[in-house]
Amino acid sequence: MLNGITNILVVGIGGQGVMTAAEMLARAALKQGCDVKKTEVAGMAQRGGVVSSHVRFGSKVYSPQIDPGEADLLIGFEAAEALRWLPHLRLSGVAMVNTLRLAPPVVSVGLYDYPADPIGELAGAGIEVHAFDAGAIAEELGNAKLVNTIMLGAIGDYLPFPAAVLRECIVEGFRAYKPKLADINARAFDAGREAGHARAVARPAANLSIE
Amino acid sequence: MNAVVHAKIESRHLLSGNEAVARAAWEAGVRVAAAYPGTPSTEILENIALYPNVYSEWSVNEKVSVEVAIGASLAGSRALAAMKHVGMNVASDAFMTQSLAGVVGGLVIVVADDVGLSSSQNEQDSRYWGRFGHMPILEPADSQDTYDMVKRAFDLSEHYEVPVIVRMTTRVCHVKAMVKVTGQRIEQTAAGFVKNPRRWVMTPANAKPRLPAMHQRERQLQALSETCDLNITFTGDDRRIGFVTSGPAFMHVRETFPNAPVLKLGFSCPPPLEKIRAFASQVDTLVVVEETEPLLETEIRAAGLEVRGKDVLPRWGELAPNVLRPAIKPLLGEPYQLPTRPQSTVFPRPPTMCASCPHLGPYFALSHIRNLNIVGDIGCYTLGAGHPWNALDTCTCMGASLSMAHGMDKGRGESDEKKSIVAVIGDSTFLHMGMQGLLNMIYNRGNVTVLLLDNRSVGMTGGQENPGTGQDLHGLPAPRVDFAKLAEALGVRPERIRMVDPYELPAMVKLVREETKMNEPSVIITNRPCSLTDRFERFQPYEVIDDRCTGCGNCVDLGCPAIFVSRRETVTAKNGKSKELIFARIDVNICTGCHMCVETCAPEAIVQPRPQNRVIRIQPHA
Numbered sequence A: 001m002l003n004g005i006t007n008i009l010v011v012g013i014g015g016q017g018v019m020t021a022a023e024m025l026a027r028a029a030l031k032q033g034c035d036v037k038k039t040e041v042a043g044m045a046q047r048g049g050v051v052s053s054h055v056r057f058g059s060k061v062y063s064p065q066i067d068p069g070e071a072d073l074l075i076g077f078e079a080a081e082a083l084r085w086l087p088h089l090r091l092s093g094v095a096m097v098n099t100l101r102l103a104p105p106v107v108s109v110g111l112y113d114y115p116a117d118p119i120g121e122l123a124g125a126g127i128e129v130h131a132f133d134a135g136a137i138a139e140e141l142g143n144a145k146l147v148n149t150i151m152l153g154a155i156g157d158y159l160p161f162p163a164a165v166l167r168e169c170i171v172e173g174f175r176a177y178k179p180k181l182a183d184i185n186a187r188a189f190d191a192g193r194e195a196g197h198a199r200a201v202a203r204p205a206a207n208l209s210i211e
Numbered sequence B: 001m002n003a004v005v006h007a008k009i010e011s012r013h014l015l016s017g018n019e020a021v022a023r024a025a026w027e028a029g030v031r032v033a034a035a036y037p038g039t040p041s042t043e044i045l046e047n048i049a050l051y052p053n054v055y056s057e058w059s060v061n062e063k064v065s066v067e068v069a070i071g072a073s074l075a076g077s078r079a080l081a082a083m084k085h086v087g088m089n090v091a092s093d094a095f096m097t098q099s100l101a102g103v104v105g106g107l108v109i110v111v112a113d114d115v116g117l118s119s120s121q122n123e124q125d126s127r128y129w130g131r132f133g134h135m136p137i138l139e140p141a142d143s144q145d146t147y148d149m150v151k152r153a154f155d156l157s158e159h160y161e162v163p164v165i166v167r168m169t170t171r172v173c174h175v176k177a178m179v180k181v182t183g184q185r186i187e188q189t190a191a192g193f194v195k196n197p198r199r200w201v202m203t204p205a206n207a208k209p210r211l212p213a214m215h216q217r218e219r220q221l222q223a224l225s226e227t228c229d230l231n232i233t234f235t236g237d238d239r240r241i242g243f244v245t246s247g248p249a250f251m252h253v254r255e256t257f258p259n260a261p262v263l264k265l266g267f268s269c270p271p272p273l274e275k276i277r278a279f280a281s282q283v284d285t286l287v288v289v290e291e292t293e294p295l296l297e298t299e300i301r302a303a304g305l306e307v308r309g310k311d312v313l314p315r316w317g318e319l320a321p322n323v324l325r326p327a328i329k330p331l332l333g334e335p336y337q338l339p340t341r342p343q344s345t346v347f348p349r350p351p352t353m354c355a356s357c358p359h360l361g362p363y364f365a366l367s368h369i370r371n372l373n374i375v376g377d378i379g380c381y382t383l384g385a386g387h388p389w390n391a392l393d394t395c396t397c398m399g400a401s402l403s404m405a406h407g408m409d410k411g412r413g414e415s416d417e418k419k420s421i422v423a424v425i426g427d428s429t430f431l432h433m434g435m436q437g438l439l440n441m442i443y444n445r446g447n448v449t450v451l452l453l454d455n456r457s458v459g460m461t462g463g464q465e466n467p468g469t470g471q472d473l474h475g476l477p478a479p480r481v482d483f484a485k486l487a488e489a490l491g492v493r494p495e496r497i498r499m500v501d502p503y504e505l506p507a508m509v510k511l512v513r514e515e516t517k518m519n520e521p522s523v524i525i526t527n528r529p530c531s532l533t534d535r536f537e538r539f540q541p542y543e544v545i546d547d548r549c550t551g552c553g554n555c556v557d558l559g560c561p562a563i564f565v566s567r568r569e570t571v572t573a574k575n576g577k578s579k580e581l582i583f584a585r586i587d588v589n590i591c592t593g594c595h596m597c598v599e600t601c602a603p604e605a606i607v608q609p610r611p612q613n614r615v616i617r618i619q620p621h622a
Helices: A018-031 A079-084 A118-124 A134-141 A144-158 A163-177 A179-196 A205-210 B017-027 B043-048 B062-074 B085-101 B127-133 B143-160 B210-227 B249-256 B273-280 B295-302 B321-332 B360-367 B380-385 B400-410 B427-443 B483-489 B505-517 B596-600
Strands: A006-013 A035-041 A050-058 A071-076 A089-098 A128-132 B012-016 B032-035 B055-058 B079-084 B107-113 B164-169 B176-180 B231-234 B241-245 B262-265 B267-269 B285-289 B372-375 B420-426 B449-453 B497-500 B522-526 B563-572 B578-586
Touching: A006 A018, A006 A079, A018 A035, A018 A050, A018 A144, A018 A163, A018 B012, A018 B176, A071 A079, A071 A144, A079 A089, A079 A118, A089 A118, A089 A144, A118 A128, A128 A179, A134 A144, A134 A179, A144 A163, A144 A179, A163 A179, B012 B017, B012 B143, B017 B043, B017 B079, B017 B107, B017 B143, B017 B164, B017 B176, B032 B043, B032 B062, B043 B055, B043 B079, B055 B062, B062 B079, B062 B085, B062 B107, B079 B085, B085 B107, B085 B127, B085 B210, B107 B143, B127 B164, B127 B267, B127 B295, B143 B164, B143 B176, B143 B210, B210 B267, B210 B273, B231 B273, B241 B249, B241 B273, B241 B321, B249 B262, B249 B285, B249 B321, B262 B273, B273 B285, B273 B295, B285 B295, B285 B321, B360 B380, B360 B420, B360 B449, B360 B505, B360 B596, B372 B400, B380 B420, B400 B420, B400 B427, B420 B427, B420 B505, B427 B449, B427 B483, B449 B505, B483 B497, B483 B522, B497 B505, B505 B522, B505 B596
Parallel strands: A006 A071, A071 A089, A089 A128, B032 B055, B032 B079, B079 B107, B107 B164, B241 B262, B241 B285, B372 B420, B420 B449, B449 B522, B497 B522
Antiparallel strands: A006 A050, A035 A050, A035 B176, B012 B176, B231 B262, B563 B578
16 A cells, blocks of 8 residues: 555445445544545436545545556446456555446447456456455345445455454444444445455466466 | 534544535534535535524525525625536626625635536636636635635635635535534624615616725735735745645645645635745746636736746646646656556446436437427436437526527528427426526517426436425425416416326327427426435336337337346348347336336336236326
8 A cells, every 4th residue: 555545446336335335434544543535436426327436545645536556445336347447456456346247228228348257357457356246145134235335344354454443334324323224234244254255366367378 | 414513623524525615604603505506516505404503595596596695694694605617607697796895794605616527518617706706716625625714714705895705626525535623603693784875786886986995805815815824835845846736736736746845825816926926936847736727827927927837737627646747747857657557448337317217208209209409408308418319409508498499499590490499408497597598488489399397306416406396405395386387477378388297108209299390389397206306106116028028129219227128139021121129128126117118018018017006106296
């Protein structure tokens, strides 16, 4: 993490809870005594557009934006979105990706193609990629809205502070505003954390042979 | 309730710039706050509304909001108006004259420029207004700055009896950053309006003597700018380049060139030219980094200083580190290599209308009728210009649809002779400025078919209230305008005012077809609420029975994001021509059961697994 600043990019589609997840990361960092900035590029995002939320924290943060090639962590709520933001991730970075594939209307009507294997492409770029189906875990827990907590759990052990800090931030928030959902979110975080430990996706053989 | 309402002194909070404005205004004792929603400024009023002892309102447009604030100020109250950059154009008539007359209670105008156009139709630089209207401008660089400067702005406004502009940008409004709360509410008493016609009645005779007073005030502000602690010099070891900068560009400069001296202008208008001169003498090259126009740069050059700026930096867009680095490094004689990371080739994901959006019906109709010129407006329905409808031909500014359509009718060219002119506008935009255009069109015997898409909300900015929704900023019941009666009062013949349920597609298409053929103005009013608001009721999703789907693709033309293409097939038709079949399915997680697509499906392949009584869902607003 360069200059003591951690750069986390959270990406997905409007309505997936990307901005809430980024806010949780920012709050956890603030609790750790860090200076924090969080910014979005979310023009008209609620209408199915791309959302990317930048979280930067450390001793002193100036610019809120993460430069291309400067993100330490990439949290992708959707497979193609994770691939879209690959140029923002540094080569030593880690991508935590939900394997969900959401094709927009321009794809479903045939104007563009959805990438055949976005996770494989990410791994092929030489970065550490962990991918899992967060939706399936959410379904097992009985609430599709848990995906963002699961993704936060998954990244928990890749942060420069203990995962417990982030977990407590999330649970505390629910206790204050939606107490009925506090326990299930704690469980979602733990389930995500376990999923995040899964072995990194192997780089495709084709790409390895090029080197 | 936002926790920061109860924030204690010395506590630290993660606040957006907009939230910081609200907290600071409340602490400063603001008594009246008004705004019209507009990205990226909308959350300012939404947050002020959470604080006690402040009267706050959604005004019908920005000009009205500024006039409300002016009135409160003349009564002695501290007042605030907030708007996006283009709102300043609307409001300018009010503040350009009030700057001459002056103010009593502190009057702060917060303007949010959309540098980078994340959600706007242009990228204008609101710092011009300070020069144009002889008003001081404060430019915060982040949330803490915003919090500190808004409080200062009220004092400044009262002391110099001048409206003060706080100029923010998207990258300040919507960035969440740490704010240390340093105060609590200080109640400000209002003395009440003191009659003084020579001061407040801006007839030529009264306005003329205000001119020297206004310029005298500007000289005082110029002097203040030179000594003001909002203009701060950051020393640096590397004196090859010294930066003069303001707003969020300061953060980018600091990030990119941490060892360079920087003069940060928080009080940027009038600019502290002597301070800049002194700063310039300590560095080899002076570079101005400002978003977006070369305003300071021109003024500094006019003061006789050598300065670089827009000769190397872009004149538009954000000046983020990845923009600064390639522009400035060559000035230092340092090579700069663009990052060699691969560029993404992922498909675009343009914003779309939502599932069961009540605008889908009208656009389905417009996209199926030939020979129309469709003049659009500002709102979610601007998306009608996109795929698959391609049924919006212009978009300029708030309310322009009706008046531009009227002009297009009166100025018809050869190719327009057989065309009908349609104006498309939403409820809030109509009330903001559109109704003036309708009045004008009726008065001048125009011939335009108006589609008034009443979704009972300011949709694009997140579903705010307006005089057409029946609720106010606080969600409390409010008098609700009757659009049909209003149109009639403006002079539209009652026979040509047609209410329609946009979910009833055949009726929708038939009505638009009929009305566009009329040789007189007509107003078609749709009556379904925005599907993202609480007024919308979800129903059981529909699904496609694959065996029945014939691949006609009609439902796909609706543009509903819940409908997706499951497969394509090229077949040879009876006439020997090849034809593409498009088979569709419905994503039950997105579908809300609005039933609009059912009408497009001849083979009745779109069904509800467990049918409900469709009658109960027909609850268009009265």
